[in-house]
Amino acid sequence: MPHYSPERKEAILQKMAPPHSMTVAELARQEGISTATLYNWRKAARERGAVLPSNSAAPDKWSSEEKFRMVLETAPMSEAEIGEYCRQRGVYPEQIEAWKAACMGANAQADEQAKQHRQATKAERKRIKQLEADLRRKEKALAETAALLILSKKAEAIWGPKDEDE
DSSP, X not given: OOOOOHHHHHHHHHHHSTTTOOOHHHHHHHHTOOHHHHHHHHHHHHHTTXXXXXSOSSGGGSOHHHHHHHHHXXXXXXXXXXXXXXXXXXXXXXXXXXXXXXXXXXXXXXXXXXXXXXXXXXXXXXXXXXXXXXXXXHHHHHHHHHHHHHHHHHHHHHHOOOOSOO
8 A cells, every 4th residue: 555745645635626626536547546545635634624625626516514614714814815715726706705695694594493493393382282181081081981881881780781661
């Protein structure tokens, strides 16, 4: 199993990043390195916080995690720094702004979904309470009916069958 220098690994990982955005399969053919090794390198680089796109070269098709990392990286930057950052990575500043808006909107959606979930839970609890009350009422009615049936059988056993003629 060959050992690769950290400089070579970084150079190959840079080819995965924009603007090159080469796929793992392309790099494997070009560099003569197994795809499993390249996937492991990319995973390790992502864990370190590097922005490396998935299998798609188009930034609009990146995963939400990759887009969020871009938003985080560019948050403290000035407009000129963002422009340079975008040129290096092959994305447009408008895309980063759109991703930022989507991230901010996601929190609003999460709040709305939580509110809807609480309301649904409250309605379900109310329905469960009503169903339990109905069940208790029906159990009492069933117990009463069973008691009457037992009493009528005991009365029949003691006094005999009830005649319709009497």
